[in-house]
Amino acid sequence: MATYKRYRKEDSVSYSLGLTLTFELLKYKAEYVRKIYVHSAMKPGDTLDKLTVLCKDAGIDMVYTDKIFHVLSGKENCYVIGEFSKFAGNLCIEESHVVLVNPSNAGNMGTIMRSALGFGIRQIAIVRPAVDAFDPKTVRASMGAVFSIDFKYFDSFSDYMKQFEEGRELYPFMLDAKKRIYNICPQGVFSLIFGNEATGLPEQFADIGTSVVIPHSNKIDSLNLPIAASIAMYEATKGRV
Amino acid sequence: MATYKRYRKEDSVSYSLGLTLTFELLKYKAEYVRKIYVHSAMKPGDTLDKLTVLCKDAGIDMVYTDKIFHVLSGKENCYVIGEFSKFAGNLCIEESHVVLVNPSNAGNMGTIMRSALGFGIRQIAIVRPAVDAFDPKTVRASMGAVFSIDFKYFDSFSDYMKQFEEGRELYPFMLDAKKRIYNICPQGVFSLIFGNEATGLPEQFADIGTSVVIPHSNKIDSLNLPIAASIAMYEATKGRV
Numbered sequence: 001m002a003t004y005k006r007y008r009k010e011d012s013v014s015y016s017l018g019l020t021l022t023f024e025l026l027k028y029k030a031e032y033v034r035k036i037y038v039h040s041a042m043k044p045g046d047t048l049d050k051l052t053v054l055c056k057d058a059g060i061d062m063v064y065t066d067k068i069f070h071v072l073s074g075k076e077n078c079y080v081i082g083e084f085s086k087f088a089g090n091l092c093i094e095e096s097h098v099v100l101v102n103p104s105n106a107g108n109m110g111t112i113m114r115s116a117l118g119f120g121i122r123q124i125a126i127v128r129p130a131v132d133a134f135d136p137k138t139v140r141a142s143m144g145a146v147f148s149i150d151f152k153y154f155d156s157f158s159d160y161m162k163q164f165e166e167g168r169e170l171y172p173f174m175l176d177a178k179k180r181i182y183n184i185c186p187q188g189v190f191s192l193i194f195g196n197e198a199t200g201l202p203e204q205f206a207d208i209g210t211s212v213v214i215p216h217s218n219k220i221d222s223l224n225l226p227i228a229a230s231i232a233m234y235e236a237t238k239g240r241v
Numbered sequence: 242m243a244t245y246k247r248y249r250k251e252d253s254v255s256y257s258l259g260l261t262l263t264f265e266l267l268k269y270k271a272e273y274v275r276k277i278y279v280h281s282a283m284k285p286g287d288t289l290d291k292l293t294v295l296c297k298d299a300g301i302d303m304v305y306t307d308k309i310f311h312v313l314s315g316k317e318n319c320y321v322i323g324e325f326s327k328f329a330g331n332l333c334i335e336e337s338h339v340v341l342v343n344p345s346n347a348g349n350m351g352t353i354m355r356s357a358l359g360f361g362i363r364q365i366a367i368v369r370p371a372v373d374a375f376d377p378k379t380v381r382a383s384m385g386a387v388f389s390i391d392f393k394y395f396d397s398f399s400d401y402m403k404q405f406e407e408g409r410e411l412y413p414f415m416l417d418a419k420k421r422i423y424n425i426c427p428q429g430v431f432s433l434i435f436g437n438e439a440t441g442l443p444e445q446f447a448d449i450g451t452s453v454v455i456p457h458s459n460k461i462d463s464l465n466l467p468i469a470a471s472i473a474m475y476e477a478t479k480g481r482v
Contacts, residue, residue: 111465118457118464148460182479214475216359219389223359223471224352230468231475234455238423 004068007136014134016082016144017073019047023054024144025082030058035083037063042079051080072136086134089150091123093164096189096236098229101127101157102196109133110141111226117145119233120240124151125160125191164191170209173232174201175222177211181235184212192232197225245309248377255375257323257385258314260288264295265385266323271299273325278304283320292321313377327375330391332364334405337430337477339470342368342398343437350374351382352467358386360474361481365392366401366432405432411450414473415442416463418452422476425453433473438466 007014013034016025025033036055042048055062068081091097098116103109109131116124126133130153139146154160169190193208195201200222205211214231216223223231248255254275257266266274277296283289296303309322332338339357344350350372357365367374371394380387395401410431434449436442441463446452455472457464464472 111468114461114465115468118461120458143461145461217361220355220359220384220386224355224467226465227352227356227468227471230464231472234472234475 002065002067004071006071009132009135011086013083013085014139015072015136016084016139017136018076018078018140019051019080021140021144022080022082023051024147025084026051026054026058026060028144028147029084029087030054030060032084032087033058033060033082034085035061035063037065037068037081037083039069039079040064040066089123089152091125091150091152091164093167094189095123096121096186097123097125097164097191098233099125099127099157099160099191099193100130100229101193101201102199103130103194103225104197105225106131106135106137107141108197108224108226110138110143110146112229113138113142113145113149113151115226115230115233117149119230119237121192121233121237122149124149125164126151126153127157127160128153128155171212171232171236172201172205172208173214173228174203174205174211175213176203176206177213178206179210179212181212181214181232184210184235186236190236192229192236194225194229194232243306243308245312247312250373250376252327254324254326255380256313256377257325257380258377259317259319259381260292260321262381262385263321263323264292265388266325267292267295267299267301269385269388270325270328271295271301273328274299274301274323275326276302276304276324278306278309278322278324280310280320281305281307330364330393332366332391332393332405334408335430336364337362337427338364338366338405338432339474340366340368340398340401340432340434341371341470342434342442343440344371344435344466345438346466347372347376347378348382349438349465349467351379351384351387353470354379354383354386354390354392356467356471356474358390360471360478362433362474362478363390365390366405367392367394368398368401369394369396412453412473412477413442413446413449414455414469415444415446415452416454417444417447418454419447420451420453422453422455422473425451425476427477431477433470433477435466435470435473 016022172193257263410427413434
């Protein structure tokens with residue numbers, strides 16, 4: 001009899017919790033889906049029929065059980081779970097990137113993925129140590145964006161630079177920066193670089209490319225990371241989306 | 242012997258969980274503080290001394306107990322809790338506002354408060370039904386902004402309009418809108434109006450003031466609410482902060 005465990009970073013699979021998210025998974029990453037779990041409270045009808053057809057066409061097993069929901073989904077209304085193998089992504093030199101240096105919060109990373117997809121920045125570099133992009137919390141906060149953007153982990157920022165520095169405009173976001181955000185206007189391929197939620201970017205990033213600040217009053221210490229990253233993406237892509 | 246209960250919306254008091262937040266509470270709303278709780282794991286030293294002096298000066302009792310932390314603070318490192326009476330705020334006609342119509346998520350509301358304070362918009366109107374601005378999750382996500390902005394609840398949007406419509410530029414944010422955000426430039430006092438996380442603003446808001454959209458790709462359904470609200474505040478206050 002199957003037993004289910006909590007998700008761990010080391011696992012080779014992760015989960016989409018909820019119906020909408022699972023449809024996104026099936027739409028963009030069907031080849032990685034291993035199973036679809038359906039809760040007994042899921043009502044028969046068009047939605048379940050649609051899910052059943054999608055699974056049948058893709059040769060994916062549907063498992064009717066409530067057990068995995070107790071383990072994975074907490075209190076929320078969640079009647080469908082998708083189990084998928086973790087997949088690898090690649091970045092390319094022709095695309096603009098968001099670079100997250102040592103992000104520590106799964107929800108924040110997911111929210112940034114969602115905004116990135118919204119503003120047409122489809123590639124994200126993540127510099128370790130960093131939170132897990134496959135954490136079900138990241139997946140959920142991304143509203144499925146994790147299945148259609150590309151992301152890749154790097155062991156250090158210099159590893160990223162070795163591959164991608166050339167021919168690219170670099171904008172590290174820091175409080176003590178050269179330029180205010182509304183005075184920059186990327187002309188070509190760019191990278192928007194953000195530090196950890198609590199500590200920001202180390203000061204040596206001030207020597208990389210053009211450092212940028214989003215001005216705010218001295219009544220707050222900083223903007224929340226996904227807010228700052230989204231404002232940056234909004235400005236950098238203005239009029240292009 | 243004192244017993245402690247989980248926070249409920251009906252309570253007359255709420256809590257700041259954590260040291261930084263409690264210092265913000267003492268800085269901006271000292272007159273509402275009822276007690277400061279200190280956990281046994283809180284180390285003696287300058288910080289505790291500073292807290293002790295502040296409490297002594299303001300005539301606030303410090304209670305050394307671990308019990309309330311078990312009930313209120315979950316797993317995180319939290320060694321100080323402030324208990325405060327809920328306070329009332331007022332809005333005024335000379336100030337620009339953020340108007341949240343039926344917001345449902347405590348963390349989102351707190352994040353919006355933090356951004357608002359950062360962009361110099363110090364007053365928030367909240368239209369019921371709505372999440373509780375005093376929920377400890379709101380307080381925490383606001384990073385203390387809840388103690389220095391003004392906010393007020395209204396039973397309906399028309400109640401808000403009766404008091405504040407006159408002489409004010411109104412900008413409801415909706416996907417199906419008249420103007421793109423970078424084509425608006427408020428000249429005077431304004432209100433930025435946002436709907437519920439899942440449903441947005443009802444369509445009749447299209448007839449109020451100038452409806453505005455933040456353009457994004459069709460790959461996402463919408464931006465996350467605090468992201469959209471923060472981009473709007475950023476644009477509306479650009480160069481003023």
